[in-house]
Amino acid sequence: MISRRGFIKTSAAAVMVSGPYFTGKVFAEGNADLGVMTGSDIDATVRAAVAAVGGIGAYVKQGDRVAIKPNLSFASPVKRAATTNPDVLKSVMNLCLEAGAKQVLVVDHPLQDAAIIGEKSPVAEVVKDTKNATMILLSMTENLFKETKIERGTAMKSTGVAKILNEVDVLINLPVAKSHSACVVSLGIKGNLGLVMDRPAYHNSSDFNQSLADLATIIRADLTIVDAVRALSTRGPQGPGKVVELNTIVAGKDPVAVDAYAVTLTPWNNLQAKGRNIQHLIYAAEMGLGELDPTKLTISKKTV
Amino acid sequence: MTEKKSRSRFSLPGIRPYIQGFFLLFFLFIFFRVSYPFHEDFSKNFFFNLDPLIALIMAISGSPVKMTLLISLVAVLTTILFGRVFCGWICPMGTIFDLSAYIFYRNKNENKPFGNGRYKNIKYYLLGILIIGSLMGFTAVMFFDPLVFLFRVLALNVHPYIILAANQVLHLIQPLAMKMGMYKLSMMSLEQPVFRLGAANLFLFAAVIGLIAMERRFWCRNLCPLGAFLSLLSRYSMWGRRVSDVCIKCSKCTQTCPMNAISENYMNTSARECIQCERCAPVCPVDAISFRTGGKNQRFEFNPSRRNIIFSGIGGVLASFAAGTAVTGKTVLDKRLRPPGALIEKDFLDACLRCGECMKVCPTHGLQPAMLQAGFEGMFTPVLTPRVGACEEQCNLCGQICPTGAVRPLPLEEKQYAIIGNAIIDRNRCIAWEQGKICLICDEVCPYDAVEFHMVTDEKGTIQRPFVIEDKCVGCGQCENGCPVNGPAAIFVTPVNEVRKNDGSYITDRVKQLREEHKFDDEKDFYEEENMQDSEIQSGENAPKPWETNTQKEGELPPGFVE
Incomplete structure (x- = not known):
């Protein structure tokens, strides 16, 4: 039996908690393995997805230096969905700074000329406008990378990994969801290629998909957030191809699970797939890097 | 002498080195501004626009003269009125000669004019070759314009090493910058340029600099085609060196003159040779020399002989014939x-x-x-x-x-429609065609989406292989640049289908249509949803594609996809 006072108290508490929720500012923190949020307000969607997997506080501590690794490979317009949406990046940067991060480094080794990305990419503007955020575009220069052995690697035994990773406390992988002609989809695991020096070596290795899994054994993001606001569903990785507006953000700690879930969002190159259809995710799961079947995990799925 | 020096500080010869220095630095400033990203302002091509020889050669070779080149009329007018002020005060190449002479030969007297000034006329003959050559359509001789020469030396020979040095410095300070939290700086690395043929250019420049051992301004006196052109213009300049009767014939002025422009009796000046540097005025012990208008100047000039002018004209004709393609x-x-x-x-x-x-x-x-x-x-x-x-x-x-x-x-x-060539795949070297590797870098990097991957079944199995869609390819070479095979790329651009136009748009209906035909249904979906009928999309899908013979069979899956 609820007492009147109790009822009023509970209601007041509920309003207090949910009030900010409806204004899109604060989200109840869940502890799901995957946060899958859909909504037209990008900022609210990103915040909801991160909140669902423990909130940013579970990853970023006061005074941390955070590296965010978006996909900045091309200076193409946002609507082509070949690179991470600047609004998503902005939300993630703000989340980290609000959690007390002292500095956010936006790091990528782009395919296109770094000078042009720095000048023309829509992301450059956003990073410039954010206080305590710095964009670092790596080029194929040896002293920016440290040659690292891949102990468990079979297709790739050693690779140059960005030195900057040693300087940061947290690594957040922020790929855009897009199709890829060599590995079906380019998500978090494939996104790791933006942190190594010699990208062509992976394509030239005995098995491209295996080499991606090998790389994932030495580079593991603390948090993976897949930007599927717009997904380039065909003709990736550069397009222009079919862009699907999914308005979805997938976040999670397990890089394989996040990718495996994001795969199911839309058909890639007109083939509907699951995690168990994607070779590089299979290899990664076989190496024990994560869960290939998201249905075994707790998923917090909402529309914001 | 002390009085002399105090006078010279405020006189024209006193400030000349600073003006020269300013223009040299300005030239270097413009040089370093010419880089990506470039924002246009007044300084763009300042020196090239000021160079009347460029405008002249463009005009007589029949090329369209850019309006900005008309700025050079300023230099023409200045030269007609005041003589070769450009050579003495502005030209950065001249400043480099003066500077080198100052560094290497400061304490030595000026040498006797090389060959008693006999070679002064070479520059007119070079100019003759240049003008006749360009009438015949051979303008490669612009190579010797001093401003062009200097810019080329800076671009091909100096700049790469500045970048190398800068990168070394960045490398050195990397640990420190890391420690201090300057991550952007610590992760900076400049694109290292390397130019083939740079050495040839450098040897030429070193030779030209080396000639100051014989004469301080050997190039300006004897070779410079721009100097020759300006000296022709300055024949009747109203401003110049005047000597009063108090001259004691001490010969100090002739020893100082870097251009050998003073006659043997010290009274007369060659208006063509004098670069108005006014070095001679302050060294005169009796103050007999002044630079002004009016006064009398018994002109004396080194005149090129008519016969040699005709020879140089013939030289120009021969040069253009020797080059071959220009004339034909x-x-x-x-x-x-x-x-x-x-x-x-x-x-x-x-x-x-x-x-x-x-x-x-x-x-x-x-x-x-x-x-x-x-x-x-x-x-x-x-x-x-x-x-x-x-x-x-x-x-x-x-x-x-x-x-x-x-x-x-x-x-x-x-620019994105200007086709400079098409990519071609060498299937024998391509690791996807020959070795069955999952390499798709050419597709990945192609900004025009002109590389497609398709399943091809051959004796090596069913493997995804690259194809170039010529109608979309503009020949930018991203694929050739990115190709991971060693040595020459397995996909390379040749000028097949190159389109060159002197005017008009590159975006023709035909090119547009060709690109449109190869746009895929999915692209059309996104970009032209409103304009497309369902039936059109269908027909696009059913349109036969050149590679469809012997390619992907029903039910075959792309690489990385597991059933």
């Missing part, structure tokens, strides 16, 4: 990719100064000086060398910067 209009066909927007080859060779501005500005440094791909007279003209650096889709600076319009200043969208 038949250009050398070889693997030479011109920058997007380059004029028709013959006109391009006429208009190109070989100044190296486009090579300096190219962010990937893919524009390299040509060796013999474009014939003898095409040496040092820009050719795109994708293996060094490809043409970036989002950049059109080579055309924006070109001082003469040899590369047209195309807007970005136009």
Whole structure:
């Protein structure tokens, strides 16, 4: 039996908690393995997805230096969905700074000329406008990378990994969801290629998909957030191809699970797939890097 | 003497070195500004626009003269009124000679004029060759314009080493910058340019500098074609050196004159040779020398002989015949990719100064000086060398910067339609075709989506292999640049289907239509949803594609996909 006072108290508490929720500012923190949020307000969607997997506080501590690794490979317009949406990046940067991060480094080794990305990419503007955020575009220069052995690697035994990773406390992988002609989809695991020096070596290795899994054994993001606001569903990785507006953000700690879930969002190159259809995710799961079947995990799925 | 020195500090000869220094620094400033990203302002091509020889040669070679080149009329007028002020006060090449002489020969007296001034006329003959040559359509001789020469030396020989040094410094300070939390700085690395044929250019420049051992301004006295042109203009200049009767014939002025412009009786001055530097005035012990208008000057000049002028004209004709293609209009066909927007080859060779501005500005440094791909007279003209650096889709600076319009200043969208060649796949070297590897870098990097992967079944199995869609390819060379095989790329650009236009748009209906035909249904979906009928999309899908024979069979899956 609820007492009147109790009822009023509970209601007041509920309003207090949910009030900010409806204004899109604060989200109840869940502890799901995957946060899958859909909504037209990008900022609210990103915040909801991160909140669902423990909130940013579970990853970023006061005074941390955070590296965010978006996909900045091309200076193409946002609507082509070949690179991470600047609004998503902005939300993630703000989340980290609000959690007390002292500095956010936006790091990528782009395919296109770094000078042009720095000048023309829509992301450059956003990073410039954010206080305590710095964009670092790596080029194929040896002293920016440290040659690292891949102990468990079979297709790739050693690779140059960005030195900057040693300087940061947290690594957040922020790929855009897009199709890829060599590995079906380019998500978090494939996104790791933006942190190594010699990208062509992976394509030239005995098995491209295996080499991606090998790389994932030495580079593991603390948090993976897949930007599927717009997904380039065909003709990736550069397009222009079919862009699907999914308005979805997938976040999670397990890089394989996040990718495996994001795969199911839309058909890639007109083939509907699951995690168990994607070779590089299979290899990664076989190496024990994560869960290939998201249905075994707790998923917090909402529309914001 | 002490009085003399205090006077000179405030006089024209006193401030000359500072003015010279200013213009040299300004030249260097402009040089370093010519880089990506480039923002246009008054300083763009300041010196090239001021150079009347460039405007003259453009005009007589029949190339369209860019309006900005008319700024050189200022230099023409100044020279007619005041003599070769440009040579003595402005020309950065002259300043470099003065500076080198100051460093290496400060304490030595000026040598006797080399060959008693007998070689002074060479510059007129060179100018003659140049003018007659360009009338015949051979403008490669612009190579010797001092401003062009200096810019090319800076671009091809100096700049790469500045970048090398800068990168070394960045490398050295990396640990410190890391520690201090300056991550942007610590992770900075500049694109290292390397230019083929740079050595030839450097030897030439070193030789020209070395000649100051014989005469302080050997180049300006005897060789410079721009100097020759200006000296012809300055024949009747109203301003000049005047000597009063108090002259004691001490010969100090002749020893000081860097141009050997003073007659043997010290009274008269060659208006053509004098560069108005006024070095002679302060050294005169009796103050007999002044620079002013009026007064009398028993002119004496070194006159080129008529016979030699005729010879130089014949030399120009012979030079253009020796070069071959300029006169016949038949250009050398070889693997030479011109920058997007380059004029028709013959006109391009006429208009190109070989100044190296486009090579300096190219962010990937893919524009390299040509060796013999474009014939003898095409040496040092820009050719795109994708293996060094490809043409970036989002950049059109080579055309924006070109001082003469040899590369047209195309807007970005136009540039993206200017076809400089097509990519070709060498299936024997391609690791996807030959070794069955999952390499798709050419597709990945292609900004025009002109590389497609399709399942092909052959004796090596069913493997995804690359194809080039020629109708979409503009020849930017990103694929050739990115190809991971060692040595020459397995996908490379040749000038097949190259489109060159002196005017008009590159975005023709035909090109548009061709690209449209190859747009895939999914692209159409997104970009032209409103304009498309369902039936049209269907027909696009059913349209036969050239590679559809012997390719992907029903039910076969792309690489990386597991059933």
